[in-house]
Amino acid sequence: QVQLQESGPGLVKPSQTLSLTCEVSGDSIAQEFYYWSWIRQPPGKGLEWIGCIAYSGSTYYSPSLKSRTSIFRDTSKNQFTLQLMSVDPEDTAVYYCARESQLPDNTDYVDKWGQGTQVTVSS
Numbered sequence: 001q002v003q004l005q006e007s008g009p010g011l012v013k014p015s016q017t018l019s020l021t022c023e024v025s026g027d028s029i030a031q032e033f034y035y036w037s038w039i040r041q042p043p044g045k046g047l048e049w050i051g052c053i054a055y056s057g058s059t060y061y062s063p064s065l066k067s068r069t070s071i072f073r074d075t076s077k078n079q080f081t082l083q084l085m086s087v088d089p090e091d092t093a094v095y096y097c098a099r100e101s102q103l104p105d106n107t108d109y110v111d112k113w114g115q116g117t118q119v120t121v122s123s
Contacts, residue, residue: 002026004097004114012091012121018084022097022114023077030055030075035100035108038071038082040093041116048093052100053080087121094118 008020022036029036037052051061053071061069065084073080084091099112 002099002112004099004112006095006097006114006117008095008117008119010118010120012087012119013123014088014121015086018087018091018119018121019081020095020097020117020119021079021081023079024099025078027099028075029053029073029078029080030057033102035060035102036073036080037098037100037110039096039098039110041096042090042093050082050084089121092119092121 003025005023006020007023012018032055035052035054038050039047040050041047049062050065051059051069051071053059053073057073059071068085070083071080094116096116097114098110100108101111102108
């Protein structure tokens with residue numbers, strides 16, 4: 001049974017760096033052919049994909065957030081981390097870590113979710 005658990009501060013000040021870690025159990029983040037993602041949902045809005053780190057260690061980011069985003073992993077701890085720099089109140093959201101898989105036609109889909117963690121950007 002794969003489980004994902006987010007951890008990190010619930011309150012971040014504007015201009016600072018948001019850092020969240022996802023601990024994975026029941027599966028290896030280096031296992032082919034999964035992708036380990038960060039997704040967020042601002043209040044009253046839909047889900048927004050932030051980026052992911054592949055089983056190979058390659059990273060992929062949303063173009064709109066790429067300049068402020070870094071995702072890296074620690075395979076010895078089986079966890080991966082999101083860093084979002086220079087945050088402002090519009091980055092307030094529930095942040096989810098997730099596992100993505102691919103269908104044979106290369107369509108990506110999320111098959112496992114963390115429970116989500118609220119992050120508020122405020123002074």
